[in-house]
Amino acid sequence: MSYTALVEHFEQLHHLQHLGAICGWDQATMMPPGGNEARAEALGTLAVLCHRQLQEAQLPDWFAAAEAGPLTPEQAVSLHEMRRAWRDANMLPADLVRARSLAGSRCEHAWRSLRPANDWAGFLPLFEEVLNLSRQAASARAEALGLSRYDSLLEQYEPGMRSRQLDQLFGNLGGWLPDLIRQVQERQRHERVLAPSGPFPTTQQKALGLEVMALLGFDFAHGRLDVSAHPFCGGVGEDVRLTTRYDEQDVTQALMGIIHETGHARYEQGLPAAWRKLPAGQARSMGVHESQSLFFEMQLARHPAFLARLAPMLERHFGPQPAFVPDNLARLYTRVEPGFIRVDADEVTYPAHVMLRFEIERDLIEGRMEARDLPERWDQLMQQYLGLSTKGNHKDGCLQDIHWTDGSFGYFPSYTLGAIYAAQQAAAMQQQLGPLDRLIGEDLPAIFGWLQQHIWQHASLLETGVLLSRATGQALDPAPFRLHLEQRYLA
Amino acid sequence: MSYTALVEHFEQLHHLQHLGAICGWDQATMMPPGGNEARAEALGTLAVLCHRQLQEAQLPDWFAAAEAGPLTPEQAVSLHEMRRAWRDANMLPADLVRARSLAGSRCEHAWRSLRPANDWAGFLPLFEEVLNLSRQAASARAEALGLSRYDSLLEQYEPGMRSRQLDQLFGNLGGWLPDLIRQVQERQRHERVLAPSGPFPTTQQKALGLEVMALLGFDFAHGRLDVSAHPFCGGVGEDVRLTTRYDEQDVTQALMGIIHETGHARYEQGLPAAWRKLPAGQARSMGVHESQSLFFEMQLARHPAFLARLAPMLERHFGPQPAFVPDNLARLYTRVEPGFIRVDADEVTYPAHVMLRFEIERDLIEGRMEARDLPERWDQLMQQYLGLSTKGNHKDGCLQDIHWTDGSFGYFPSYTLGAIYAAQQAAAMQQQLGPLDRLIGEDLPAIFGWLQQHIWQHASLLETGVLLSRATGQALDPAPFRLHLEQRYLA
Incomplete structure (x- = not known):
C-alpha cells in the first residue's frame, strides 16, 4: 500500500520531469530568442515543484512502511532508488541550496565573457x-x-x-x-x-x-x-x-x-x-x-x-x-x-x-x-x-x-x-x-x-x-x- | 500584502501553463508518434497541478484581504480576473468534473471513428x-x-x-x-x-x-x-x-x-x-x-x-x-x-x-x-x-x-x-x-x-x-x- 503510494508519487515527479525535458529541448532547438526569459522562469518554477515533490513530508513514513511490507526483490531495489533520490534532494539545508544556485549562476554567467577575455x-x-x-x-x-x-x-x-x-x-x-x-x-x-x-x-x-x-x-x-x-x-x-x-x-x-x-x-x-x-x-x-x-x-x-x-x-x-x-x-x-x-x-x-x-x-x-x-x-x-x-x-x-x-x-x-x-x-x-x-x-x-x-x-x-x-x-x-x-x- | 501573495500564486500558475502550452505545441508539431502516451500522462498531471493551484485553500482569504486593502484601479480589475479564474475552477463538485472529463474523452474518442462511419x-x-x-x-x-x-x-x-x-x-x-x-x-x-x-x-x-x-x-x-x-x-x-x-x-x-x-x-x-x-x-x-x-x-x-x-x-x-x-x-x-x-x-x-x-x-x-x-x-x-x-x-x-x-x-x-x-x-x-x-x-x-x-x-x-x-x-x-x-x- 505504501509502496503503491510511493509509485504514484514518483510517477508524478517523472511527469513533471518529462515537461522539463521537452521544454528544455525546445529552449535549445526551437525557441526564438525573445522567449528565453519566460522559459527560464517557467522552468525555474518547475524545478521548485520537482524539488518540493521530493520534500513531501510523508515520504519518510511511506519509505518505512514500504520497507516493512512484502516487496519483490525488484520492488526493494526500486524503493532503494527512490530513497536515494529523496536523500539527495533533502541532504542540504535550503539556504545552502539557494546560495549555491545563486553563486553558480553568477559565476557561470560571468564565465561566458571572462573566458574569451582570458580574465x-x-x-x-x-x-x-x-x-x-x-x-x-x-x-x-x-x-x-x-x-x-x-x-x-x-x-x-x-x-x-x-x-x-x-x-x-x-x-x-x-x-x-x-x-x-x-x-x-x-x-x-x-x-x-x-x-x-x-x-x-x-x-x-x-x-x-x-x-x-x-x-x-x-x-x-x-x-x-x-x-x-x-x-x-x-x-x-x-x-x-x-x-x-x-x-x-x-x-x-x-x-x-x-x-x-x-x-x-x-x-x-x-x-x-x-x-x-x-x-x-x-x-x-x-x-x-x-x-x-x-x-x-x-x-x-x-x-x-x-x-x-x-x-x-x-x-x-x-x-x-x-x-x-x-x-x-x-x-x-x-x-x-x-x-x-x-x-x-x-x-x-x-x-x-x-x-x-x-x-x-x-x-x-x-x-x-x-x-x-x-x-x-x-x-x-x-x-x-x-x-x-x-x-x-x-x-x-x-x-x-x-x-x-x-x-x-x-x-x-x-x-x-x-x-x-x-x-x-x-x-x-x-x-x-x-x-x-x-x-x-x-x-x-x-x-x-x-x-x-x-x-x-x-x-x-x-x-x-x-x-x-x-x-x-x-x-x-x-x-x-x-x-x-x-x-x-x-x- | 495579500495582493502580492496572489500575484505570486497566479504567476506560478502562469509558469505551469507555459510548460503546458509548449509541450502541447510540441505534441502537435514535433513529437514522434511513440511519444504520445507519455506526453498525455505528463500533460494530465500538469492539468491536475494547475487545477490544484486554483483550489489552494488560502485563496478566499487572500481575495478578501486584498479587497480590503488599497489597490490601484488596475489592481482591482486584476483581482477581479483572478477571482473569475478561481470561481470557474471551483464551481463544480469534483466528481462531476471527473465524470464530465471521462464521458467527454469517451465520446470524443468514439466520434473520431463514428463520424466517418456516419453512425x-x-x-x-x-x-x-x-x-x-x-x-x-x-x-x-x-x-x-x-x-x-x-x-x-x-x-x-x-x-x-x-x-x-x-x-x-x-x-x-x-x-x-x-x-x-x-x-x-x-x-x-x-x-x-x-x-x-x-x-x-x-x-x-x-x-x-x-x-x-x-x-x-x-x-x-x-x-x-x-x-x-x-x-x-x-x-x-x-x-x-x-x-x-x-x-x-x-x-x-x-x-x-x-x-x-x-x-x-x-x-x-x-x-x-x-x-x-x-x-x-x-x-x-x-x-x-x-x-x-x-x-x-x-x-x-x-x-x-x-x-x-x-x-x-x-x-x-x-x-x-x-x-x-x-x-x-x-x-x-x-x-x-x-x-x-x-x-x-x-x-x-x-x-x-x-x-x-x-x-x-x-x-x-x-x-x-x-x-x-x-x-x-x-x-x-x-x-x-x-x-x-x-x-x-x-x-x-x-x-x-x-x-x-x-x-x-x-x-x-x-x-x-x-x-x-x-x-x-x-x-x-x-x-x-x-x-x-x-x-x-x-x-x-x-x-x-x-x-x-x-x-x-x-x-x-x-x-x-x-x-x-x-x-x-x-x-x-x-x-x-x-x-x-x-x-x-x-x-
Missing part, C-alpha cells in the same frame, strides 16, 4: 565563492553519507564510485598513457591524411545522419534529430531528442557527434518500459551513460569495419573523393594530437584531460589546494600529461570548462569511466559473440542485442559494479581500454 | 451522457452565477455575453442573411474564377507564408511558424507558436490560414508585458480573439487592396499565372457557396452555420430539446438558412464538429461575435484613419497601431462591452458587418 583575475573571486559553497555542500553530504567530501560529490553522478578506486585507476593510466601518446604521435608523424573537401550542405549532412542513426537502430517512432548550439541527447525515454551542429565545411564532426548521441539515445530507448516512470528505471549513472555513447563512437564507429560501411554512404551523399576511401577515413578518425581543449580531444589523449581535472577537483574539494593555485597546477599537469604549457593561457586552460563554474565537482571522472566501461563491454562482447569486425560488417543487431541484454534493460536495477561485472565478468579494469588503444593505435 | 445511432448514447453531465454542470454554474443554464456556459468563453443578446443578434442576422446569400450567389453565378495551378512546393509556400507574416508585423523574435494536422495559434505571449498545413496542389488555403493565425498571434504578442503573467493580462475572450484573426483574414487579407499586394508575392514565389492577377484573386477569395461544412464555409455563409448551432445548443442545455432530436433539427435549420438538406447525412451534418463531443457547449457563438466585432473595428478604424484600401496599400503599421491601442494593450483589463464601445463607439451591433458584406459582395 582569470575577474573569474577568481566568483569561483572562490562557488568553491567555498561546494565545500560546504560536500561536508554536509559527507557527514550524511559517511563518505569523504569529494566522494560525497562523486556519489551524485556515479553512485558507489570512490576516489580510492579512481586514484588506482588514474594511477594506472598515468603510468602508461603519456608514453603511449608519444608512441602514437611518433608513429603517425609521417602518416598522410586527407581531409574531405567541402562544402557539405546541411540538408545532406542531416540526411546522412538520419541514415546512420537508422543503421544504428535508433527508433524514430520514439525520437528525432535536430540542431542546437551544444549537441546533447535529451527528451525522455519514450521520445528521445538528439541534437547536433553542422559545419558546412566539415562533415566528419557532426557525423561522429550524431553517432555519439545515438549511443546515449539507444540506452534511453532501451531502458525497460515497465520501470520507465520510476527512479529504478532510469539510466544507471553518468559513467554508464557515457559508456554507451563512447561504445557507439569509439568502439563501433571509429572501427575500420564501420568506416568501411560509412565510406559508400558518404560517397552517395556527397559524391566520391579520395578522402572517403576507408583507409583514409580510418586514419582521419584515429588521428592523435595533444591539444589544450578537452572537448576537441581524441580518444587517446582525452583521459589525460580527465585525470588532470580529477586531481585538481579532488584537492580543491578536500581543501588540499586553493582556487588561486589553479592556473599553476593546471599548467604543471598539462606539461606532465600532454607536454603542453598553459601558462598565461587561461582561456585554453583552467577556464575552458563550464562544469566547475556552477559547482559541478565530481562529474569529470564519468567521461573516462565511460571509456573504460565501454572497452570492457567491447572485450566481453567479442569473447561471447566473436570479433567486432565481423559483427560490425554483418551483424550490427547482435551488438545492440548484447547491449540491450547486458546494459540497457537493467536501468538502475543493478548497482554499477554489479552491472559491469555481470556484463563483462570483471570489476572496473583499465586493461581492456589499454589493449584497445594499443591494438588500434600501435598494432 | 448516429452509435454516437447517440455517448452524446446523451455528455449532454446529461453538461446540463448538470450548467445547472451548478447557473445557480452559483445567477444566470440561466446556457448563459452560465457562455460565460466561460465570452464573459458578460448573454443569450438574450445573442437572440437579438442572430434574430437580426436571420432576417437578412439568407436573402443576402441568395443575392450573392445569383450575382456570382456567371463569374469566371481561375484556380491557381500547382504544384506549389511546401518549402516555397512556407517562404511565402513567412514573408506575409513579416508584412503583417509578426515578431519572429517572439514566435515561429510550423506544421500541424489542425492549424492553431499556441505557445505563450512571449513565444507564439503558429501552425498551418500545406497542400502542394493548393496555395490559397494555407496562405489564408497563416494570415488568420497571424491575427491571433499579433493579439497575443501585443498583450501588455506588465500584465502578461496574470489573468488580467490574458486575451479578453474567445470572441475578441476571433475578432483579431478575422480582422486579419476577412477585413484585411481578402480586401482587394491587400490581394493586390499579395499578387506579386505569389508571382515571385511561383512564377506568373493568370490566376494570380489581383482581380481573379479577389473573386477567388470572395467566392460564396453554401455548403455542409462549417470549417470550409466562406465569410457570408459562416454565420448561418453558427446560428444553427447556437439555437440547438441553447435548447439542448435549457432542456427544450433532446439529443435524439438533433439530426432532424439540424436538417430543418440547414434547409432554412442554407437551402441544404442533411437528412441521413450525419457525418456532414450534426456529427461534423468536435465541440459538443466533449461538452464544449457555448463556444460556437464566439466565431460570429468575432466576425461582428471585427467589422465594427474596421468601420471605426476607417472613420478615424481613413479608408482601408489606402491604409492597406500605404500604411499597414497604422492599422496595427490602431489595434494595439484599442484592443491588444487592454488584454482583460476592460470587460468586452467596454472594450468594444471604447474602441468603436458602439455596443455590439451587426450593422457594420452587414454593410461590409453588402459592400464587398453586392456593390
Whole structure:
C-alpha cells in the first residue's frame, strides 16, 4: 500500500520531469530568442515543484512502511532508488541550496565573457565563492553519507564510485598513457591524411545522419534529430531528442557527434518500459551513460569495419573523393594530437584531460589546494600529461570548462569511466559473440542485442559494479581500454 | 500584502501553463508518434497541478484581504480576473468534473471513428451522457452565477455575453442573411474564377507564408511558424507558436490560414508585458480573439487592396499565372457557396452555420430539446438558412464538429461575435484613419497601431462591452458587418 503510494508519487515527479525535458529541448532547438526569459522562469518554477515533490513530508513514513511490507526483490531495489533520490534532494539545508544556485549562476554567467577575455583575475573571486559553497555542500553530504567530501560529490553522478578506486585507476593510466601518446604521435608523424573537401550542405549532412542513426537502430517512432548550439541527447525515454551542429565545411564532426548521441539515445530507448516512470528505471549513472555513447563512437564507429560501411554512404551523399576511401577515413578518425581543449580531444589523449581535472577537483574539494593555485597546477599537469604549457593561457586552460563554474565537482571522472566501461563491454562482447569486425560488417543487431541484454534493460536495477561485472565478468579494469588503444593505435 | 501573495500564486500558475502550452505545441508539431502516451500522462498531471493551484485553500482569504486593502484601479480589475479564474475552477463538485472529463474523452474518442462511419445511432448514447453531465454542470454554474443554464456556459468563453443578446443578434442576422446569400450567389453565378495551378512546393509556400507574416508585423523574435494536422495559434505571449498545413496542389488555403493565425498571434504578442503573467493580462475572450484573426483574414487579407499586394508575392514565389492577377484573386477569395461544412464555409455563409448551432445548443442545455432530436433539427435549420438538406447525412451534418463531443457547449457563438466585432473595428478604424484600401496599400503599421491601442494593450483589463464601445463607439451591433458584406459582395 505504501509502496503503491510511493509509485504514484514518483510517477508524478517523472511527469513533471518529462515537461522539463521537452521544454528544455525546445529552449535549445526551437525557441526564438525573445522567449528565453519566460522559459527560464517557467522552468525555474518547475524545478521548485520537482524539488518540493521530493520534500513531501510523508515520504519518510511511506519509505518505512514500504520497507516493512512484502516487496519483490525488484520492488526493494526500486524503493532503494527512490530513497536515494529523496536523500539527495533533502541532504542540504535550503539556504545552502539557494546560495549555491545563486553563486553558480553568477559565476557561470560571468564565465561566458571572462573566458574569451582570458580574465582569470575577474573569474577568481566568483569561483572562490562557488568553491567555498561546494565545500560546504560536500561536508554536509559527507557527514550524511559517511563518505569523504569529494566522494560525497562523486556519489551524485556515479553512485558507489570512490576516489580510492579512481586514484588506482588514474594511477594506472598515468603510468602508461603519456608514453603511449608519444608512441602514437611518433608513429603517425609521417602518416598522410586527407581531409574531405567541402562544402557539405546541411540538408545532406542531416540526411546522412538520419541514415546512420537508422543503421544504428535508433527508433524514430520514439525520437528525432535536430540542431542546437551544444549537441546533447535529451527528451525522455519514450521520445528521445538528439541534437547536433553542422559545419558546412566539415562533415566528419557532426557525423561522429550524431553517432555519439545515438549511443546515449539507444540506452534511453532501451531502458525497460515497465520501470520507465520510476527512479529504478532510469539510466544507471553518468559513467554508464557515457559508456554507451563512447561504445557507439569509439568502439563501433571509429572501427575500420564501420568506416568501411560509412565510406559508400558518404560517397552517395556527397559524391566520391579520395578522402572517403576507408583507409583514409580510418586514419582521419584515429588521428592523435595533444591539444589544450578537452572537448576537441581524441580518444587517446582525452583521459589525460580527465585525470588532470580529477586531481585538481579532488584537492580543491578536500581543501588540499586553493582556487588561486589553479592556473599553476593546471599548467604543471598539462606539461606532465600532454607536454603542453598553459601558462598565461587561461582561456585554453583552467577556464575552458563550464562544469566547475556552477559547482559541478565530481562529474569529470564519468567521461573516462565511460571509456573504460565501454572497452570492457567491447572485450566481453567479442569473447561471447566473436570479433567486432565481423559483427560490425554483418551483424550490427547482435551488438545492440548484447547491449540491450547486458546494459540497457537493467536501468538502475543493478548497482554499477554489479552491472559491469555481470556484463563483462570483471570489476572496473583499465586493461581492456589499454589493449584497445594499443591494438588500434600501435598494432 | 495579500495582493502580492496572489500575484505570486497566479504567476506560478502562469509558469505551469507555459510548460503546458509548449509541450502541447510540441505534441502537435514535433513529437514522434511513440511519444504520445507519455506526453498525455505528463500533460494530465500538469492539468491536475494547475487545477490544484486554483483550489489552494488560502485563496478566499487572500481575495478578501486584498479587497480590503488599497489597490490601484488596475489592481482591482486584476483581482477581479483572478477571482473569475478561481470561481470557474471551483464551481463544480469534483466528481462531476471527473465524470464530465471521462464521458467527454469517451465520446470524443468514439466520434473520431463514428463520424466517418456516419453512425448516429452509435454516437447517440455517448452524446446523451455528455449532454446529461453538461446540463448538470450548467445547472451548478447557473445557480452559483445567477444566470440561466446556457448563459452560465457562455460565460466561460465570452464573459458578460448573454443569450438574450445573442437572440437579438442572430434574430437580426436571420432576417437578412439568407436573402443576402441568395443575392450573392445569383450575382456570382456567371463569374469566371481561375484556380491557381500547382504544384506549389511546401518549402516555397512556407517562404511565402513567412514573408506575409513579416508584412503583417509578426515578431519572429517572439514566435515561429510550423506544421500541424489542425492549424492553431499556441505557445505563450512571449513565444507564439503558429501552425498551418500545406497542400502542394493548393496555395490559397494555407496562405489564408497563416494570415488568420497571424491575427491571433499579433493579439497575443501585443498583450501588455506588465500584465502578461496574470489573468488580467490574458486575451479578453474567445470572441475578441476571433475578432483579431478575422480582422486579419476577412477585413484585411481578402480586401482587394491587400490581394493586390499579395499578387506579386505569389508571382515571385511561383512564377506568373493568370490566376494570380489581383482581380481573379479577389473573386477567388470572395467566392460564396453554401455548403455542409462549417470549417470550409466562406465569410457570408459562416454565420448561418453558427446560428444553427447556437439555437440547438441553447435548447439542448435549457432542456427544450433532446439529443435524439438533433439530426432532424439540424436538417430543418440547414434547409432554412442554407437551402441544404442533411437528412441521413450525419457525418456532414450534426456529427461534423468536435465541440459538443466533449461538452464544449457555448463556444460556437464566439466565431460570429468575432466576425461582428471585427467589422465594427474596421468601420471605426476607417472613420478615424481613413479608408482601408489606402491604409492597406500605404500604411499597414497604422492599422496595427490602431489595434494595439484599442484592443491588444487592454488584454482583460476592460470587460468586452467596454472594450468594444471604447474602441468603436458602439455596443455590439451587426450593422457594420452587414454593410461590409453588402459592400464587398453586392456593390
